Amino acid sequence: MRDLYDVLGVARAASQNELKQAYRKLARAHHPDTNPDDPKAEERFKEISAAYDTLSDVEKRKAYDQFGASGGTSAQGFDPNDFRDFAQERGFDISDLFGDLFGGGRRRTGGSRGRPRTRRGVDLETRVTLSFDDALRGARVTVPVAKDGPCGDCAGTGAAPGTSRSACPDCGGSGERQVNQGFFATSEPCRRCRGKGIVIETPCAACAGAGQARRTKRYTVKIPAGISDGARIRVRGKGLDGEHGGAAGDLWVVVQVLPSERFVRRGLDIIVDVPITFPEAALGAEIDVPTPLGERVRVKVPAGSADGKLLRIRGRGAPAQSGDDGALLVRLKLLVPQGLSTQQTEALERFAALDGASDPRAELFG
Numbered sequence: 247m248r249d250l251y252d253v254l255g256v257a258r259a260a261s262q263n264e265l266k267q268a269y270r271k272l273a274r275a276h277h278p279d280t281n282p283d284d285p286k287a288e289e290r291f292k293e294i295s296a297a298y299d300t301l302s303d304v305e306k307r308k309a310y311d312q313f314g315a316s317g318g319t320s321a322q323g324f325d326p327n328d329f330r331d332f333a334q335e336r337g338f339d340i341s342d343l344f345g346d347l348f349g350g351g352r353r354r355t356g357g358s359r360g361r362p363r364t365r366r367g368v369d370l371e372t373r374v375t376l377s378f379d380d381a382l383r384g385a386r387v388t389v390p391v392a393k394d395g396p397c398g399d400c401a402g403t404g405a406a407p408g409t410s411r412s413a414c415p416d417c418g419g420s421g422e423r424q425v426n427q428g429f430f431a432t433s434e435p436c437r438r439c440r441g442k443g444i445v446i447e448t449p450c451a452a453c454a455g456a457g458q459a460r461r462t463k464r465y466t467v468k469i470p471a472g473i474s475d476g477a478r479i480r481v482r483g484k485g486l487d488g489e490h491g492g493a494a495g496d497l498w499v500v501v502q503v504l505p506s507e508r509f510v511r512r513g514l515d516i517i518v519d520v521p522i523t524f525p526e527a528a529l530g531a532e533i534d535v536p537t538p539l540g541e542r543v544r545v546k547v548p549a550g551s552a553d554g555k556l557l558r559i560r561g562r563g564a565p566a567q568s569g570d571d572g573a574l575l576v577r578l579k580l581l582v583p584q585g586l587s588t589q590q591t592e593a594l595e596r597f598a599a600l601d602g603a604s605d606p607r608a609e610l611f612g
């Protein structure tokens with residue numbers, strides 16, 4: 247954990263005004279929205295916001311100056327958990343003081359001294375639809391993902407820009423009030439600040455003081471060539487943020503591939519129906535067939551090919567992620583001649599007479 251003054255690049259004696267100016271400059275430069283391609287921007291932005299959140303608040307700054315960098319137990323600097331224990335042992339409620347530093351989630355577990363548990367962020371899922379061709383070629387798609395994150399206007403503080411949050415005057419920032427019931431003294435959440443320990447005099451207009459705003463983030467996702475319908479692509483770390491330093495969840499992109507009018511996919515293989523004439527099937531031929539990527543390849547039809555016969559053309563199916571690419575399977579569709587001329591009829595009758603000896607249905611009655 248870096249020294250908070252270092253994070254903002256100000257002297258320890260900096261005035262509130264200097265802090266504010268330093269913060270604004272940094273927050274603008276590092277805001278995730280202005281750095282969509284830099285995955286570290288969000289981390290830096292959070293660090294900057296958290297530093298400002300503490301130092302802009304007189305009470306918190308005092309506590310930090312007293313216990314933070316100088317009063318800590320470790321030489322490396324400020325360990326939030328050491329600080330938490332240190333303060334709690336002295337009966338000093340700081341559960342709110344640095345809550346925002348650790349991912350925004352505050353967990354008050356009835357006086358438990360346990361450190362907040364890190365929790366991995368939730369995975370998100372989104373769907374994209376690709377054409378048959380794009381799925382084969384591979385594509386870059388931009389997916390919008392709605393996420394709750396620190397409000398851009400107030401940097402997550404909930405206070406209108408130019409104003410700051412302050413410790414709740416009713417509970418002194420503890421978020422709790424002592425209630426005497428006969429012999430017992432219990433505590434209940436402070437009503438004024440609803441247990442948060444802080445009050446916002448002028449709420450940020452954009453997020454109504456919540457500090458969180460739903461933003462649509464757009465991620466560019468590379469879809470590998472040959473992706474199949476229903477495949478799920480994992481984009482690491484683009485799910486919801488973790489809590490208390492936990493890793494962010496993943497974004498899963500579920501791919502829907504639209505059917506093609508001409509081609510049908512079976513695993514990595516792609517089937518195309520190709521009409522063939524009776525003489526071509528009987529005598530054999532070389533014919534041109536279309537590939538899914540719009541090329542034309544020549545294939546040899548062996549003499550005596552039956553209707554429905556599959557001819558395999560290696561490497562012309564869907565690209566494989568590993569191993570061999572799929573094949574293009576040419577399925578022959580035998581055309582039966584229709585509307586014959588007199589000459590054609592005579593020729594076929596001659597053909598039939600020459601072929602005449604065998605009855606193709608003989609076996610059916612055997």
Ligand SMILES: [Zn+2]
Pocket residue numbers: 397398399400401402403404405450451452453454455456457458
């Ligand atoms: Zn806001």
Ligand SMILES: [Zn+2]
Pocket residue numbers: 414415416417418419420421422436437438439440441442443444
């Ligand atoms: Zn209060």
